[in-house]
Amino acid sequence: xxxxxxxxxxxxxxxxxxxxxxxxxxxxxxxxxxxxxxxxxxxxxxxxxxxxxxxxxxxxxxxxxxxxxxxxxxxxxxxxxxxxxxxxxxxxxxxxxxxxxxxxxxxxxxxxxxxxxxxxxxxxxxxxxxxxxxxxxxxxxxxxxxxxxxxxxxxxxxxxxxxxxxxxxxxxxxxxxxxxxxxxxxxxxxxxxxxxxxxxxxxxxxxxxxxxxxxxxxxxxxxxxxxxxxxxxxxxxxxxxxxxxxxxxxxxxxxxxxxxxxxxxxxxxxxxxxxxxxxxxxxxxxxxxxxxxxxxxxxxxxxxxxxxxxxxxxxxxxxxxxxxxxxxxxxxxxxxxxxxxxxxxxxxxxxxxxxxxxxxxxxxxxxxxxxxxxxxxxxxxxxxxxxxxxxxxxxxxxxxxxxxxxxxxxxxxxxxxxxxxxxxxxxxxxxxxxxxxxxxxxxxxxxxxxxxxxxxxxxxxxxxxxxxxxxxxxxxxxxxxxxxxxxxxxxxxxxxxxxxxxxxxxxxxxxxxxxxxxxxxxxxxxxxxxxxxxxxxxxxxxxxxxxxxxxxxxxxxxxxxxxxxxxxxxxxxxxxxxxxxxxxxxxxxxxxxxxxxxxxxxxxxxxxxxxxxxxxxxxxxxxxxxxxxxxxxxxxxxxxxxxxxxxxxxxxxxxxxxxxxxxxxxxxxxxxxxxxxxxxxxxxxxxxxxxxxxxxxxxxxxxxxxxxxxxxxxxxxxxxxxxxxxxxxxxxxxxxxxxx
Amino acid sequence: xxxxxxxxxxxxxxxxxxxxxxxxxxxxxxxxxxxxxxxxxxxxxxxxxxxxxxxxxxxxxxxxxxxxxxxxxxxxxxxxxxxxxxxxxxxxxxxxxxxxxxxxxxxxxxxxxxxxxxxxxxxxxxxxxxxxxxxxxxxxxxxxxxxxxxxxxxxxxxxxxxxxxxxxxxxxxxxxxxxxxx
Numbered sequence: 001x002x003x004x005x006x007x008x009x010x011x012x013x014x015x016x017x018x019x020x021x022x023x024x025x026x027x028x029x030x031x032x033x034x035x036x037x038x039x040x041x042x043x044x045x046x047x048x049x050x051x052x053x054x055x056x057x058x059x060x061x062x063x064x065x066x067x068x069x070x071x072x073x074x075x076x077x078x079x080x081x082x083x084x085x086x087x088x089x090x091x092x093x094x095x096x097x098x099x100x101x102x103x104x105x106x107x108x109x110x111x112x113x114x115x116x117x118x119x120x121x122x123x124x125x126x127x128x129x130x131x132x133x134x135x136x137x138x139x140x141x142x143x144x145x146x147x148x149x150x151x152x153x154x155x156x157x158x159x160x161x162x163x164x165x166x167x168x169x170x171x172x173x174x175x176x177x178x179x180x181x182x183x184x185x186x187x188x189x190x191x192x193x194x195x196x197x198x199x200x201x202x203x204x205x206x207x208x209x210x211x212x213x214x215x216x217x218x219x220x221x222x223x224x225x226x227x228x229x230x231x232x233x234x235x236x237x238x239x240x241x242x243x244x245x246x247x248x249x250x251x252x253x254x255x256x257x258x259x260x261x262x263x264x265x266x267x268x269x270x271x272x273x274x275x276x277x278x279x280x281x282x283x284x285x286x287x288x289x290x291x292x293x294x295x296x297x298x299x300x301x302x303x304x305x306x307x308x309x310x311x312x313x314x315x316x317x318x319x320x321x322x323x324x325x326x327x328x329x330x331x332x333x334x335x336x337x338x339x340x341x342x343x344x345x346x347x348x349x350x351x352x353x354x355x356x357x358x359x360x361x362x363x364x365x366x367x368x369x370x371x372x373x374x375x376x377x378x379x380x381x382x383x384x385x386x387x388x389x390x391x392x393x394x395x396x397x398x399x400x401x402x403x404x405x406x407x408x409x410x411x412x413x414x415x416x417x418x419x420x421x422x423x424x425x426x427x428x429x430x431x432x433x434x435x436x437x438x439x440x441x442x443x444x445x446x447x448x449x450x451x452x453x454x455x456x457x458x459x460x461x462x463x464x465x466x467x468x469x470x471x472x473x474x475x476x477x478x479x480x481x482x483x484x485x486x487x488x489x490x491x492x493x494x495x496x497x498x499x500x501x502x503x504x505x506x507x508x509x510x511x512x513x514x515x516x517x518x519x520x521x522x523x524x525x526x527x528x529x530x531x532x533x534x535x536x537x538x539x540x541x542x543x544x545x546x547x548x549x550x551x552x553x554x555x556x557x558x559x560x561x562x563x564x565x566x567x568x569x570x571x572x573x574x575x576x577x578x579x580x581x582x583x584x585x586x587x588x589x590x591x592x593x594x595x596x597x598x599x600x601x602x603x604x605x606x607x608x609x610x611x612x613x614x615x616x617x618x619x620x621x622x623x624x625x626x627x628x629x630x631x632x633x634x635x636x637x638x639x640x641x642x643x644x645x646x647x648x649x650x651x652x653x654x655x656x657x658x659x660x661x662x663x664x665x666x667x668x669x670x671x672x673x674x675x676x677x678x679x680x681x682x683x684x685x686x687x688x689x690x691x692x693x694x695x696x697x698x699x700x701x702x703x704x705x706x707x708x709x710x711x712x713x714x715x716x717x718x719x720x721x722x723x724x725x726x727x728x729x730x731x732x733x734x735x736x737x738x739x740x
Numbered sequence: 741x742x743x744x745x746x747x748x749x750x751x752x753x754x755x756x757x758x759x760x761x762x763x764x765x766x767x768x769x770x771x772x773x774x775x776x777x778x779x780x781x782x783x784x785x786x787x788x789x790x791x792x793x794x795x796x797x798x799x800x801x802x803x804x805x806x807x808x809x810x811x812x813x814x815x816x817x818x819x820x821x822x823x824x825x826x827x828x829x830x831x832x833x834x835x836x837x838x839x840x841x842x843x844x845x846x847x848x849x850x851x852x853x854x855x856x857x858x859x860x861x862x863x864x865x866x867x868x869x870x871x872x873x874x875x876x877x878x879x880x881x882x883x884x885x886x887x888x889x890x891x892x893x894x895x896x897x898x899x900x901x902x903x904x905x906x907x908x909x910x911x912x913x914x915x916x917x918x919x920x921x922x
Contacts, residue, residue, distance in 0.1 A: 592761040594815065618764055622893035622921050625768035629815040656891070670890075 009051045010034065013058055019065045022154045028064060029440060031426055031433055040077070040085040049080055103161055104149045109142040134293030141171030148175045151455075156448040163562030165445055166417040166555050168497070169226045173414060174452070177459040179467070179492075181227035181297075181389035184217060185409030185474040186237055194470035196220050206248075207277040207313075210241040215284035221472050222288070222296030224464040225411070228390020230299040231335075232408050235313040238277075242309045246270040271312050278316040285335050286325060295334050297688065301373065301387030303340035303360075306352060314339075314356050318363045318370070328651055330680045333689050337363075337370035338387050345375075347635060361628050364643045365620040368682065368689055371612070372631060377639035382608045388640065391551055391687020392612040395493060396544060409474015410491055413456045413543075416448040417497030417550045419559045420526065421579055424500075424507040425567045431508065431522075438526075442533050449494050453543050457484045490544035495609050496534055497550030499559060501526065502580035503573045511572035514585065514599055524602055527583060531606035546609025549582030551686040556581060581686070583607065584614075593617075593630045601637045612687055614642040619657045621647075642684065649680040665693050742863040745779055747830040752777065753799045755832070756790035756824055760810040766851035766877065766894060767919065768817025771810045773836065775799075775821065775829035780855035784885035786896065790824040799832045804839060811840065811848055818849035818876070827854050830867040837874035849876040857881045858903055858914050877917060878903045893921045 010030035018026045033054070037047045053076040058064060070093060077086035102108050149157045151174050152167065160167045172178050193202045196216060204210040214231065221229045231237065249266035257265045290296045302314050317337065325332045339360045346353035360370050379385050383397020386407035395410050418441050427434035461468035461477040468477045473486050486492065501523050505513045513519035527547070534545035556578045569575040580586060583603035585596045593615035604611040613634075620627050627643065634641050646658030650668035652675075659666035659674075659681050666681045667674040674693065681693040754776035759765070765772040777793030778785075789795055797803075811819060819840055826833050837850055852871075854861070857880050861868055872878065879895055879902050887897040894902060907915035 594761065594813070620763060623763060623767060625817060626763040626770075629769040629817065633815040 009048075009055055012055050013064065016058060016061060017063045019063050019067075020155065021067055024155065026443075027440070029436065031437065035426065036073075036089070040089055041082060046080065046082060050076055050082070053080065100149075100158065100161060104146050104157075106143045106146040109146045110139060113138055113142045131293060133289060133291075137171075137291065137293045144172060144175040145170045148173065151175065153447055153451055155444055156451065159441075159444045159448075163559055163566075164419055164422060164441060165448060166419070166497075166559070167448060168415045168417065172226050174455045177455045177457075177463075179225045179456060179459075180412045180414045180495075181229060181393055182221070182225060182411035182467075182473065183230050183232050183386060183389055183395065183408045184221055184472050186214060186217065186231055187408060188474060189213075189217060189471040190237075190241075192471060192476075194466065194472075196466060196470070204241050206245050207238055207242040207273055208245075208280065210238055211277040211281040212284070215281060215288065217466070217472065218285060218296050218298050219288045219290065220466045222298070223291035224467050226292075226414075227393070227412070228297035228299055230301060230387050230389050232301050232387045233304055233340075234300050234317075235302040235305040235310040238313055239305060239307060239309045242270055242274050242277075242313065245273045246309070267308075270309070271316075274309070274312050275316045275320070278313065279320050282320050282332060282335070283325070286332055297390050298335035299338060299387060299390055300335040301338040301340065303346065303353075303356070303373075304342060304375070306345070311353065311356060314353075315359060318356070318359045321367050321369065322359075322363050324367070328649075328680065330649075331367050331647060331682045331689070332369075333682070333691060336391065336688055338373055339370035340373045340375055340385075340387075341631065341635060342375035343635065347632065358624075358628075361624045361631065365624050365627055365645060366647060368643055368645060368647060368684060371640065371642040372634075374635050374639050374641070377635070377637075381604050381611075381639045388610070388612075388687075392640070393493075393495065393548055393610040394546075394608060396490075396546060396608060398491060398544075406474065406491075409472070411473060411486070411493075412546075413487060413492050413494040414449070414452040415495045415497045415548055415550065416445050416452065417499060417548075417552070417555055418442070418445050418530075419500070419555075419563070420498055421500040421503035421507070421559065421573060422563050422566070424504040425563060425570065425573065427507070429508060434508075435529075438529065442530075445496055446533070446537055449496065449537070449545065450541070453487070453494055453541070457482070457487065459483050488542055490538065490542065493544045493546040493609055495546050495548035496530060497548045497552075497610070498527070498530055498607075499550050499552045499555055499582060500579040501583045501603075502586050506572050507570075511586070514589070514591075520599075520602070523583070524606075527603050527606045531608075534609070547607045548610030549603070549607045549612070550610070552579070552581045553686050555579070582611070594633060597634055597637050597641075604639055612640045612642055613638045614644050614684065617643065617645040619646040621656070642687070644684050647682055651678045651680070659693075742860065743865050745828055746865055747828045747867055750777060750779070750793055751829045751831055752793045753829065753832050754794060754796045755799050755803065756787070756796040758803060758807065760806075761813075761816065764894075765820040765822060765853075766818070767849075769815050770818055770820045770851070771807055771816060772820040772822055773807065773832075775824045775826050775832055777828055778823050778825035778855060779828070780825065780882055782855065782883040782885070784888065785883060787823070793824075793828075795824075804836060807836065808839060808843055811844065816848070818851065821850070821852040821875075823853070825855055826852050827856055827861065827864075827868045827871060830871045833871045834867065834874065837871065841874065850874065851877040851879070853879045855882045858901070858908065872905060873909065875905050878905050891922065 010033055013028045016028055018028050020026060037050060041047045041050060054073065057072055057076065074086045074090060077089065148170050156167065159165045190203055190210060193200065195201065201213060204213055218229060246266050249269040250262060253262035253265045285298050286295060288296055302317055305311065305314065321332060321337060324330055341347055341357060345351055346357040348354065364370060373387065375385055382394045384405055384407060386395055388394050389412055393412050395407060398406055398410065400406050423434055423437045423441055426437050461481055461483060462479045467473045468483055470476065475486055477483065477485065504526060505519045505523050508522060509516055509519035531547045534547050537545040560574055560577060560579045564574045567574060583600055585591055585599055596615060597613055600613050615630060617627065648659040648666065649656050650671060650673050652673040653668060653671035655668050655670040660669045665674055668679060673679055676693045679693060681691060682689050683692055756774040756776045759772045761769055762772055763769060774790055776790050776795040778791045781791055785791065807819065810816060819836065821833055840848055840850060852875050856864065858878065861872055879900055881900045884897040884899050887899050889898050892898065901914065902917040902920055904915045904917050
């Protein structure tokens, strides 16, 4: 890359406005030309000559037209006898144009899909493409991506293709103006009834009917939006319907049971009803298929209720999860369970619901879920208590026109994620340049998000009747009314995502910066700057832009892969072949949970639109006290905490614990079994859990790679490494929810 | 044979390892001190290096202070003494146990793993009995490879027991820890 002195000469061009091909006007950024020159011209003296020639070329100009810049640069290269560079630059430009036109060509994309082009298949490897409905989704997705790229503002589409930013869910949005994720207003729907298809559904009269309706609603909502959907406070939500069961049983008892035992009878029967209803919900959600050909990304929150019925519902949820799914008692992947911890309610042994917290700890040691919401911290960080929408995206505290706090029925409109490590790599250790590029990238993100809002507003209520007309989004619109009524005045959120704080700081402070006060201050400054942008955009528009620590399921891989192409294998940044998610601690290190959370807890106050912390543990089924020690400590430090522990099971030999990770996936350390039919491997790389061993396509690739391993040529080793990378991204996508 | 091995003859007062804030050496989050030297040499031992009495580093006042500081964190349940053979390093073991009692009273617990069985310890030297009296939980007995079972709570082989020391001393018989899962 060019030296400081060299950049100064190009700095003379900063006075000139830059007119883009689409007519938009931006600033001149010398770092971009320096990057191009570093790629094209080996000798610094030659590069300096090009810079000077360029400055001379624009000496009398009043603007730089990008349309004109490329031929000018080629001419200069040729004049200086740098013909190889001139040709390479021309070829690169042609290749870029071809790439863009291929990406936006529907026929190409579909043909790639039908020929099972490796890239397209991998892009969707979270879905079992043997299934008809998934095939259809892949076909439609391929077309939607191509069309969507053409619909997006030109700069946004190109920034997405280049890997500067990521427009999430391109297989759906912007072609279909879907929202991303939401808290479904079950309460309003149950009270007022709703309509799905041709069926008018009345208010449920038992807890079994209520949970059956929940499953139907979730299935429908999941098909009408992209990301996760959540049920807030389900114990409190469902209690009134279980109370109807109780009254019915009590009425029966008056006929058939002696007076002294009537209440006990009704209570016992109601408890059984609650258990059955919650078990049915667990199975129904796990057997659903949304229009995306996936199990809906569903999150169930509970834990604040104190009545006997609410306590019973909480207990049932945990007992059912501990028991496991099916004959083999596999770990359920959905719904994601989130238990609320609250001081005075269930945190301490003297609290009335402490017994349920103990059960939650036992459940987490066996099934990883429930994750935890710390009541007081969530209120402090986000302005009100509520569960995240899907795996981590949080609404912000909000009151309606009557001053009433509203959470359920609100939603997130979408996410665009910025590739922060790329900004840092482009800055080459120069913080001033980092902030210059940061500003430029933020302008692109803003344009992308503003477009997403506008596009989402174009939906008609009748496009998604359950969401807009029958109460899932909390208000009931008439056909033709503007859906904006549900979004504006900061009722909805729209999110700026980010990834790679670890890598950003590594480029400036080296790989072990976690104890360096200057590095920590810089990390915090970056996240705060992102938040400040969101606040500015919100104030200017009336829509709530929130900062979202992106789940980064696929981005952790794809952004890094893009940057390996652009910058090569930079130690501890790109050479790891993944980027560290959001503000998370370097996963290669071994901090204690307390050290990890201490580092991370400084960020969610800025990234209050989406955050989660995890800690990694050995198998803790026999030491729940250790997990409780972390939970209790964390209560005053973080808002949202997940447990990652070794809960793999082998049904061949009975082993329970951590499967060994190998090139072909995961194997039982005791008997070597790796057949997904007879083992249960559960991992989390983001907010949701997944079964990385269970997907047929990946498993087939495992077998292929395994058979290759015996006589490895260098080419095969490269293939294996590439395969490892895809497998990682697949695993992450697999467990993805919310924005993809 | 009782009193065949004595700390005063064998111990170099060396520490094989110290692991603060770990999740596997007993109940809750613990700080573990691995004392060097063990003549039992069980086949299949998971920590062969620590069988040498000269392995690791000498025990120091600085390390002791570090242990006390770490234990003072709210989330730490207690101290664990392992080895090697802690009961053949009683100079260090008794010193740190007494310091823990002095600093924390009974608010932090002390666990220890020993190759000696409870009954063997009862007939052994006074220093071993003194250290035992300072401990809350003893996991006793040699590791026996043919009884190895990875699913056992806090133990490697089925012959080993998790013993509630104060209760056992009071009743003059082995009382198993009341929170034993398996």
